Structure formats: C-alpha cells, structure tokens
Amino acid sequence: MPIDLRSDTVTRPTAGMLDAMLSAKVGDDVFGEDPTVAALENKLAGMFGMDAGMFCPSGTMTNQIAIKCFTQPMDEVICDQTAHVYRYEGGGIAYHSLSSVRLLNGPRGILTAEMIEEEINEENIHYPHSSLVVLENTVNKGGGACYTLDQIEPIHNLCNIKGLKLHLDGARLFNALVATGDKAADYGRFFDGISICLSKGLGAPVGSVLLGSQETIAKARKIRKVFGGGMRQAGFLAAAGIYALDHHVERMAVDHHHAKLLSQVLERLEFVKEVLPVETNIVIFEVAAAYNATNIVESLRKKGLLCSTTSNKTIRFVTHLDVKPEMIDQAIEILVQLEPLKASGFRAY
Structure with a gap:
C-alpha cells in the first residue's frame, strides 16, 4: 500500500x-x-x-x-x-x-x-x-x-x-x-x-x-x-x-513531528534546493535546477510514495493521522534512495 x-x-x-x-x-x-x-x-x-x-x-x-x-x-x-x-x-x-x-x-x-x-x-x-x-x-x-x-x-x-x-x-x-x-x-x-x-x-x-x-x-x-x-x-x-x-486534535503534534523529520532529511539531499520552514504538517521544497518536480513526483510514486507538485519547481508533502511512524521511516528510505537520480541522467533539461 x-x-x-x-x-x-x-x-x-x-x-x-x-x-x-x-x-x-x-x-x-x-x-x-x-x-x-x-x-x-x-x-x-x-x-x-x-x-x-x-x-x-x-x-x-x-x-x-x-x-x-x-x-x-x-x-x-x-x-x-x-x-x-x-x-x-x-x-x-x-x-x-x-x-x-x-x-x-x-x-x-x-x-x-x-x-x-x-x-x-x-x-x-x-x-x-x-x-x-x-x-x-x-x-x-x-x-x-x-x-x-x-x-x-x-x-x-x-x-x-x-x-x-x-x-x-x-x-x-x-x-x-x-x-x-x-x-x-x-x-x-x-x-x-x-x-x-x-x-x-x-x-x-x-x-x-x-x-x-x-x-x-x-x-x-x-x-x-x-x-x-x-x-x-x-x-x-x-x-x-x-x-x-x-x-484528533492533540494528536496533530505527531503529524507536525513527522513533517519535521521529513524536512530534516530533505535538507540533506542533492536534488533539493530549499525547504520552507516547517511549522505544522506541510512540507514544501524547491528542487535543484538540474531536476524537474513532476518527474521526481512520478519517480516517487513508482517507489510507493505519493506526493504532489505545487509548481514546476516545488513539491509538497502533507502528513496526517493515517501516516504512521513506520511509514515515515519508509518514506525517508525512499527519498534517500532517490539521491543518485542526477548521476543516472534524471535531469529536467
């Protein structure tokens, strides 16, 4: 799933x-x-x-x-x-x-x-x-x-x-x-x-x-x-x-924690140019110049991680009550595995 x-x-x-x-x-x-x-x-x-x-x-x-x-x-x-x-x-x-x-x-x-x-x-x-x-x-x-x-x-x-x-x-x-x-x-x-x-x-x-x-x-x-x-x-x-x-109100703090974990990993990845500061359950990041946001979203989908673009250079993750801690661990693993994309020719242009 x-x-x-x-x-x-x-x-x-x-x-x-x-x-x-x-x-x-x-x-x-x-x-x-x-x-x-x-x-x-x-x-x-x-x-x-x-x-x-x-x-x-x-x-x-x-x-x-x-x-x-x-x-x-x-x-x-x-x-x-x-x-x-x-x-x-x-x-x-x-x-x-x-x-x-x-x-x-x-x-x-x-x-x-x-x-x-x-x-x-x-x-x-x-x-x-x-x-x-x-x-x-x-x-x-x-x-x-x-x-x-x-x-x-x-x-x-x-x-x-x-x-x-x-x-x-x-x-x-x-x-x-x-x-x-x-x-x-x-x-x-x-x-x-x-x-x-x-x-x-x-x-x-x-x-x-x-x-x-x-x-x-x-x-x-x-x-x-x-x-x-x-x-x-x-x-x-x-x-x-x-x-x-x-x-379901107080448990939103868990979603916020999950979002921060994702942002901390994204900040270290080569295909990420900038991550907006994370305050709640939304993570928006800009992809580096050599990459295309739509292509990254599609690649993540094929690996089992669904997310969406907010522009041709930005991607959004949103955490919620159906996302468990083990899913965040899996998402992080998928993101880290995506890191070699640039070397393999995964470029926007």
Missing part, C-alpha cells in the same frame, strides 16, 4: 469515528431538525467564542458563503496572492459575490496590518469599496505557516477602525492552535467569520463549519440553500466531526 502524502484530505474514518457515525441521531437539517448537526455547530461556536455555526459540505462553500455575507457587488476583498479563496475556489469571489480582489504578497502568505492598510481604497468613484480582509491559517502555499493571535490582533484593530469585515479561512486552524499554543476561545473576538474544515488534519470524511454572529449565520443559511448546500440527514457526517474534535 503506498504512503500517501498528497494531502491530509485523503484520511479515512477511524473505527471509533465510524461507530460514532453509525450511532448518530439524525433528522432533516434543512428543517433544522438534525440534533447531531446542531450539536456540532454549537460545539464549535462555543469552542471559538462565537454565537452560532452552520455545517456545510466543504470549506470552499463556507468561505464563499462568508465572502457573500460580508460584501456587496463592486466591493473588493483583500487577501494574500497565495490565498485558497483566490487560487483554488474556481473564481468564486467574482462569480458568487461580484467582487474584485486586491492581492498582497506576504512572506509565506502571512499578512500584517501595515501591508493591508496601504491597500485599503479611499472612497472614490474610480475604486471598488474595500469591505473584507481574508486571512488563511495555516497558509497552505506558505508550507503550513501559522498566524499567532498576536499577529492577528492588529489586523482586527485596523479592520475595526476602517470599517472592514475580517474572515478567517481556518482550513487547518487546529494545526495552528496545536503549533502556537493559542486558545480557540480567543479567536471569536477577532473575526466576523471563521471557516473550520473537519476533513483535513481532523480526519473527518466530509464537512466544514462556518462560525459567526446570529445575524451572519441566519443570512448564511439562506445563501447555503441557494448554493445547493442544504443537507438532510447530515448528522451521520456531523458525528464524525464531533468525534474528530474530541479525539
């Missing part, structure tokens, strides 16, 4: 999670009658100090609903140029919300209040109205880089002063919490909306939850219906999320 480091979305439910799903009490959630969905929404809202939550099939949906809640047509969204909401959500900001995007270039995707303030438009007939800032924690394209609450607070203060909303794409937020030691309960006072993905490091099969005020979530439920995101007996899926929150 291959070692799958393509993403933390490839996990399968554990035995305990499957038992929780099979025993879930369910109802019609579009009617507001699924008790397990309500329990998941209330659990996360309470954890993050926010009023309410809404369960959706995906993080793309929760992000796009939040953006639509917080913008009007002809508004502008400020985010990093690597942001998932911009790069990997199918142009949804333009399609759903009729808003433009102001792209910033933060170090490893991390923005500061000073960077954002420079890009907020003054009210002028020629400019779109700056209405929303979106942060991503952790930053996928930044190699799992984390915001701390100390970095987030000045951005929150700026948005308050300037009258902008602040949304968090928290696709891997629990990875950030484990890495930084920050408390989930402190997040609610900084953000107008938080999207939390359950199907990455937490290991649930499906689903994300959007958190916000009662007013925001009421509006979001209408938008979810229009998007086709209303689910019926969704409690079977919500039960997996509850189980993950109860059992």
Whole structure:
C-alpha cells in the first residue's frame, strides 16, 4: 500500500469515528431538525467564542458563503496572492459575490496590518469599496505557516477602525492552535467569520463549519440553500466531526513531528534546493535546477510514495493521522534512495 502524502484530505474514518457515525441521531437539517448537526455547530461556536455555526459540505462553500455575507457587488476583498479563496475556489469571489480582489504578497502568505492598510481604497468613484480582509491559517502555499493571535490582533484593530469585515479561512486552524499554543476561545473576538474544515488534519470524511454572529449565520443559511448546500440527514457526517474534535486534535503534534523529520532529511539531499520552514504538517521544497518536480513526483510514486507538485519547481508533502511512524521511516528510505537520480541522467533539461 503506498504512503500517501498528497494531502491530509485523503484520511479515512477511524473505527471509533465510524461507530460514532453509525450511532448518530439524525433528522432533516434543512428543517433544522438534525440534533447531531446542531450539536456540532454549537460545539464549535462555543469552542471559538462565537454565537452560532452552520455545517456545510466543504470549506470552499463556507468561505464563499462568508465572502457573500460580508460584501456587496463592486466591493473588493483583500487577501494574500497565495490565498485558497483566490487560487483554488474556481473564481468564486467574482462569480458568487461580484467582487474584485486586491492581492498582497506576504512572506509565506502571512499578512500584517501595515501591508493591508496601504491597500485599503479611499472612497472614490474610480475604486471598488474595500469591505473584507481574508486571512488563511495555516497558509497552505506558505508550507503550513501559522498566524499567532498576536499577529492577528492588529489586523482586527485596523479592520475595526476602517470599517472592514475580517474572515478567517481556518482550513487547518487546529494545526495552528496545536503549533502556537493559542486558545480557540480567543479567536471569536477577532473575526466576523471563521471557516473550520473537519476533513483535513481532523480526519473527518466530509464537512466544514462556518462560525459567526446570529445575524451572519441566519443570512448564511439562506445563501447555503441557494448554493445547493442544504443537507438532510447530515448528522451521520456531523458525528464524525464531533468525534474528530474530541479525539484528533492533540494528536496533530505527531503529524507536525513527522513533517519535521521529513524536512530534516530533505535538507540533506542533492536534488533539493530549499525547504520552507516547517511549522505544522506541510512540507514544501524547491528542487535543484538540474531536476524537474513532476518527474521526481512520478519517480516517487513508482517507489510507493505519493506526493504532489505545487509548481514546476516545488513539491509538497502533507502528513496526517493515517501516516504512521513506520511509514515515515519508509518514506525517508525512499527519498534517500532517490539521491543518485542526477548521476543516472534524471535531469529536467
């Protein structure tokens, strides 16, 4: 069986999670009658100090609903140029919300209040109205880089002063919490909306939850219906999320340790030019000039190690709960065995 480091979305439910799903009490959630969905929404809202939550099939949906809640047509969204909401959500900001995007270039995707303030438009007939800032924690394209609450607070203060909303794409937020030691309960006072993905490091099969005020979530439920995101007996899926929150958070430290082990080996290999600093469960490295990332990924696949490119010169590994210590040992052995590729003519050009 291959070692799958393509993403933390490839996990399968554990035995305990499957038992929780099979025993879930369910109802019609579009009617507001699924008790397990309500329990998941209330659990996360309470954890993050926010009023309410809404369960959706995906993080793309929760992000796009939040953006639509917080913008009007002809508004502008400020985010990093690597942001998932911009790069990997199918142009949804333009399609759903009729808003433009102001792209910033933060170090490893991390923005500061000073960077954002420079890009907020003054009210002028020629400019779109700056209405929303979106942060991503952790930053996928930044190699799992984390915001701390100390970095987030000045951005929150700026948005308050300037009258902008602040949304968090928290696709891997629990990875950030484990890495930084920050408390989930402190997040609610900084953000107008938080999207939390359950199907990455937490290991649930499906689903994300959007958190916000009662007013925001009421509006979001209408938008979810229009998007086709209303689910019926969704409690079977919500039960997996509850189980993950109860059992899979602290163990993320193991994934982070595995990622660091991989990075330490990669730094010593000839075909690797640079490894981004590893903070959580994502390892991104740039291949040396004589090599081609796609070819390396294919060669690793043939040896039983699955990973993915993030550009024609960069490769990504993502550790997760299905990756055991012995698999990391095997992955390291495969990487070391790949070292002679250059001598054998394995070149990009």
